[in-house]
Amino acid sequence: MEFTARQIADLLGGLVEGDPESRVSALSKIEEGKPGSLSFLANPAYTPHIYTTEASIVIIGKDLKLEKAVSPTLIRVTDAYASFAQLLEMYDTIRKNKSGIDSQVFIHPDAQIGKDVYIGSFAYIGKDAILGDRAKVYPGCYVGENTRIGNDTTLFAGVKVYSDCTIGQDVRIHAGAIIGSDGFGFAPADGGYKKVAQIGNVIIEDHVEIGAGTTIDRATLGSTIIRKGVKLDNLIQIAHNVEIGEHTVIAAQTGVAGSTHIGKNCMIGGQVGIVGHIKIADGTRIAAQSGVGSSTSENEILQGSPAFPIGEFKRSYIHFRKLPGLEQEVRTLKQKLKDLGNENS
Amino acid sequence: MEFTARQIADLLGGLVEGDPESRVSALSKIEEGKPGSLSFLANPAYTPHIYTTEASIVIIGKDLKLEKAVSPTLIRVTDAYASFAQLLEMYDTIRKNKSGIDSQVFIHPDAQIGKDVYIGSFAYIGKDAILGDRAKVYPGCYVGENTRIGNDTTLFAGVKVYSDCTIGQDVRIHAGAIIGSDGFGFAPADGGYKKVAQIGNVIIEDHVEIGAGTTIDRATLGSTIIRKGVKLDNLIQIAHNVEIGEHTVIAAQTGVAGSTHIGKNCMIGGQVGIVGHIKIADGTRIAAQSGVGSSTSENEILQGSPAFPIGEFKRSYIHFRKLPGLEQEVRTLKQKLKDLGNENS
């Protein structure tokens, strides 16, 4: 795909400065710009790069004054970052614009397949499963019996969704993620453990994104629920009967234990652990590597393992670093007090 | 599947109170009961729900006295929870009662396939591999050369077992788990590293459950061993030459480094790290997010990173939270002592 500066300016509603026939076929950062690439300048700290970049076209703000001539063709727009992000998105959409059903697939005769879907080779669509319109199921995916995948949802390569789950619309699930595996439930029996059957499911609402290798267990009974707009990074573990509220964002490798409910608009760092059966209130923020052992209040910000309010944690940790000094001071005081006692006696 | 109260009561050896022809086709929690669903009441704290639930049938203890009339049909049994768990299990067994060999599979002519197995589409069974009777290999699984899978064992979708491994009977391995990958062994060489070949295997004994996305590396030489009845949650990492003793339970995202031996009946929390080449004694319990750096004694309970006895950790942590106050007190004492010294001089 190759575009001229004129075509891109028309697309973005921008104005061309320089050669309107300048052509690009790739996107780049301004500091890594190569001939034939399109870049952007939004952050003033990067302004010096405009004079040295080899990019053929650069999108910049309409009011940015330049101190000398530049070699790339410029496209002047209202918001350079937003315009560039729009191009990124268009590019990404074109790149992922797959459709059709490959020949080596398994689709159960009782499955319902929507319009304009993509089903890649070696994908498995089970009995009574439903694929919405424009759903994309990449090669090697597994959609269990009676599982529903909403319109415009994408399962990247090798995603496995067990039976009876419900995935909403405009959801993206990255490669290797596992949805609907059995919750980790065992009852002590005869010196060992007996499995507690896990017959619930997982419900994922609309506009959710789930990272590569993330695992979400089905509920024992009822549903594990990921609400609208939640964003989960890679290698996250969500246990049975957890519920995650709307627009909550969780970074990689965090784990949430069974039956915990997380509120809306929370921001949870990477490698956080959250115990089971608690409530994380709306707007809670949790620093990376923290361990949360009890319910939180709205908009609390926590750190530590076990976690407590972040300001207190930071103060305690400063003193933790200085502990050898504090211990030394106490020893000195003790000696002085002893000396003083001796003097007095 | 639809059942009447009479049928269920016969199955459980219970007594019907109310309409024996009441019908259900789903299982639910009592507080989420809907018409057509079967629920149970075991925990006295949930008793008020019996008067408001919309469930059509509720299983309750035979001696539980109710204060007023209830709308669901009741089935009176000796132990309501156990009876309900029995139904869950029956339901789960029916749901997973798959058999037969799909058409698009690869089964090496030298593989041995037991009776009544299930082999799903796009599964690969390598040369000299052995599948036991009633084994279930879901779509997209890989069973390497010379690997044995015992009777009644299930590999859910996309499980990969490398060559030469041995999986026992009645084992469940969840989607995306990886068994028998190379251990992480490298020797320094020429400013970089040279791989140490990993030619051992993994042995998993009977009645083990392994969670989604969990990885178990093969031994350098000899075997990585998961003993009878062990339960591993999701996204756990077990390194080469590790051994895990009977009936030990490990929560999600924990990692065990190379050559460490874990005893029997241990309970290990989530996100725990255990260093290599140590012995975790029988009955050791380790709190979530702990880091264990040395061998433990029987029945020890540990917390912290590095971990030490949990009672001591909790006391230290209380004082950690109060460190700024302690430091303030020491400063005050120092000043007072100085004043006192001045007075005295």
Added chain:
Amino acid sequence: MEFTARQIADLLGGLVEGDPESRVSALSKIEEGKPGSLSFLANPAYTPHIYTTEASIVIIGKDLKLEKAVSPTLIRVTDAYASFAQLLEMYDTIRKNKSGIDSQVFIHPDAQIGKDVYIGSFAYIGKDAILGDRAKVYPGCYVGENTRIGNDTTLFAGVKVYSDCTIGQDVRIHAGAIIGSDGFGFAPADGGYKKVAQIGNVIIEDHVEIGAGTTIDRATLGSTIIRKGVKLDNLIQIAHNVEIGEHTVIAAQTGVAGSTHIGKNCMIGGQVGIVGHIKIADGTRIAAQSGVGSSTSENEILQGSPAFPIGEFKRSYIHFRKLPGLEQEVRTLKQKLKDLGNENS
């Protein structure tokens, strides 16, 4: 495969002591030696086992003096460990010496396939993808459009590499690893989040090893780069635009956040977290479970969450364990000082 002591001695340039026709068909540790197995003795601490092992052949150092007769045939070599490692490697190479293209695969007509490759069943090679000579793609792998796999590189079962990535030569990627998934990038919008398209790629240079279940996200723009000779263990998370320098080694379950650059020859323990947008200098070492929140200096050794120099951490932690005692001492001092004050007044 069966070999005689004479054949093995010829291979290793060693001398036979005992029956040169003694035969072996397996490799074992000396303490687990069985008839028909070949073992080695390199560590003097294991010398007593030479008198009791049932191994049929043992490789030992040419100068090692034995105190009495032994039953296995000995092969005397200059460096027993190196010779045994050489055999391990040969065995491993033979075991993995697969080639040919299975029948149930998808290879896009525009893909370029090198000489002597192995492509296992249910593998998918996308449009314009390139497979180098002797590359091995095990069953169930996915190689996206326009992705290049170098000569002598192996993707074990179920590895997924998204489109437009570049994997070098002599790289090993273990089962279930995910390369090139979208970076975790979202911009706040309308009370929720809007995805930032991730159109960069992942570049993996030569001689890299990547563990089972590890995830490496593609760059937003530009490349996530894993340099020559890097070794990554299992279940590691590498975020978008990260760069990892030559010969750096990272243990299991560690996570590196976006845009962080890690230098050469670093050693990073398991379950470490590293925040985004920092520089980890060459030769940095980080203890397991640490959390690194800021850039490091060359050859620094760090521990803690947040991490600081390991010697200081260890001293602080010793005092953390003794905190209840310190607090008690401060209380005692306070009382004594009060008493002293009272006496003085």
